[in-house]
Amino acid sequence: MGLKTAALKKSIWVFHVACSPCNNCDIEILDLLTPRFDVERFGIILVGSPRHADALLITGVCNRHVTPRLIETYRATAKPCVCFLFGACSCQGNVFKGGYNVPRLIDEIILEEDPNAIIVYIPGCPPKPEAMIAGVVKALSVL
Amino acid sequence: MKKTILPIGPFHPLLEEPEFFTLYLEGETVVKVDLRIGYNHRGHEKLATGLTWDQVPFLVERICGICSTSHPYAYVLAVEDLLDIKAPPRGQYIRSLIGEMERIHSHLLWLGLAGHFIGYNTVWMWAWRYREEILDACEKLTGNRNHYAMCRVGGARRDVTQEAMDFTMQSLDSNERSTTMFLGAIVDDPVMHKRLKGVGVLTKEDAIAYAATGPTSRPSGVRWDVRETDPYDAYGASLKAKAWDVIVLEEGDVFAKAAARVLEVLESIKLCRWLIENMPDGEIDVKVGNIPEGEGCGRHEAPRGEVFHYVRSDGSNKPIRHKVRAPTFTNLPTYKASCPGEQIADVALITAAIDPCYCCTERVGVVTRNRRNTLTQDDLVKLSVEKTLEIEKKIGRRSNLAKI
Numbered sequence A: 001m002g003l004k005t006a007a008l009k010k011s012i013w014v015f016h017v018a019c020s021p022c023n024n025c026d027i028e029i030l031d032l033l034t035p036r037f038d039v040e041r042f043g044i045i046l047v048g049s050p051r052h053a054d055a056l057l058i059t060g061v062c063n064r065h066v067t068p069r070l071i072e073t074y075r076a077t078a079k080p081c082v083c084f085l086f087g088a089c090s091c092q093g094n095v096f097k098g099g100y101n102v103p104r105l106i107d108e109i110i111l112e113e114d115p116n117a118i119i120v121y122i123p124g125c126p127p128k129p130e131a132m133i134a135g136v137v138k139a140l141s142v143l
Numbered sequence B: 001m002k003k004t005i006l007p008i009g010p011f012h013p014l015l016e017e018p019e020f021f022t023l024y025l026e027g028e029t030v031v032k033v034d035l036r037i038g039y040n041h042r043g044h045e046k047l048a049t050g051l052t053w054d055q056v057p058f059l060v061e062r063i064c065g066i067c068s069t070s071h072p073y074a075y076v077l078a079v080e081d082l083l084d085i086k087a088p089p090r091g092q093y094i095r096s097l098i099g100e101m102e103r104i105h106s107h108l109l110w111l112g113l114a115g116h117f118i119g120y121n122t123v124w125m126w127a128w129r130y131r132e133e134i135l136d137a138c139e140k141l142t143g144n145r146n147h148y149a150m151c152r153v154g155g156a157r158r159d160v161t162q163e164a165m166d167f168t169m170q171s172l173d174s175n176e177r178s179t180t181m182f183l184g185a186i187v188d189d190p191v192m193h194k195r196l197k198g199v200g201v202l203t204k205e206d207a208i209a210y211a212a213t214g215p216t217s218r219p220s221g222v223r224w225d226v227r228e229t230d231p232y233d234a235y236g237a238s239l240k241a242k243a244w245d246v247i248v249l250e251e252g253d254v255f256a257k258a259a260a261r262v263l264e265v266l267e268s269i270k271l272c273r274w275l276i277e278n279m280p281d282g283e284i285d286v287k288v289g290n291i292p293e294g295e296g297c298g299r300h301e302a303p304r305g306e307v308f309h310y311v312r313s314d315g316s317n318k319p320i321r322h323k324v325r326a327p328t329f330t331n332l333p334t335y336k337a338s339c340p341g342e343q344i345a346d347v348a349l350i351t352a353a354i355d356p357c358y359c360c361t362e363r364v365g366v367v368t369r370n371r372r373n374t375l376t377q378d379d380l381v382k383l384s385v386e387k388t389l390e391i392e393k394k395i396g397r398r399s400n401l402a403k404i
């Protein structure tokens, strides 16, 4: 673990990238910020620009139209960064796998762009907020 | 004066879904708004033709995560229309109950987001905290916080237990208290008045001209609610029992839209209570055999308006055509009537006020880049006519279309 990764783990700032999701994963992510779960107590906040972010929260299946934008956003994020793939859609394509507008999975796209990318999978449709928090904590403890 | 062009999106902190707005400004005033979508298109209609009749509800549920009962609901109504069957009473009541619970949490969600958009995060946090109670009840009733999978052709997929219904009653009680308090807080709050009153007015004529539906048109004075105009499942009986009422307001501004939604939450709470109290016993579904040739339509009043599904069968185990029309499709163009002339700070709020759901609406994805990709209506008509002529040539039949 390098110095940069050690610093990354302190209080992660996240940027939300919705790549053709069904909205539900996104709503559950916003749910995390509200009083019931309140992840801000761990220092996790949503920021307005990928340049400020330590982690990308990616949801959805990533259709043809959004793919170049996802790559652009990934490039704009300061490295090292963690890509959290929320939901069955972003992990393996869910029911949309094989659809004409869903040519590739998100992890393929990101690994093609940067083979050293750190990718964390949090499956579920949608993952429960508790599962999301558990996934983030687990990922940070092994980084 | 020179126009300024301001691009917003596709990934913008204010937009929770990816879409791309272009605002044309004169000073601070918006003169034109342009919208590009297509970031959410996943090809549901095509995917549905590859699944069996009973698998499609799971797919259409994933069109949208917030109205995740509305789409399967309209779909099963369409197939039941094709088959000409009706679900048994208990199945109908269960489906309607879940549909209403969804309306409550969807409206609270919108209210929170609207608060977030005007920079009033207290409203956001409050609304979403109250929404959690409803989600808990949904989890008890169906097993999941969202994506309930309760609709199937011929009835409900799962039964609900008495214990879950009791729990739901408690949640509804406490939610009613908080929503009433909330309504008071909004109506009395001078900040809300200043920000929302008289902003983005959609007149009754415009609402009708744009064929707006649901909580976009009802605050403009259009009394149109599928649950009332064309009752299905348990809604007819509940209307007869006067368990709830349709909320119609006159002003048409953002304030009216917000107020209408909060009032609808209270009506839905009443309706949910009535449904639980009058829940009939018995079977929850009927057995469905082969689906014969034919076509069917189903409509459901989703939280955002009327959702419409059309299915066609050729007698096999899969639909050969499945068409979805989501409420946002007709609600969205109303920004053309309500945005121009407003301040730039209000535009986000006005477009948000129709509660747009782009993932329901998107039907086209742009594949080739750097080519003209705006199709006008004339282009579409031309494409359509050409296709008809091509098919005519193939099957060797002539209609009088070529003359047009």
Ligand code: SF4
Residues within 6 Å of the ligand: A021, A022, A023, A024, A025, A059, A060, A086, A087, A088, A089, A090, A094, A124, A125, A126, A127, B062, B065
């Ligand atoms: S994983 Fe499920 S909830 Fe999340 S975006 Fe995909 S379909 Fe929606």
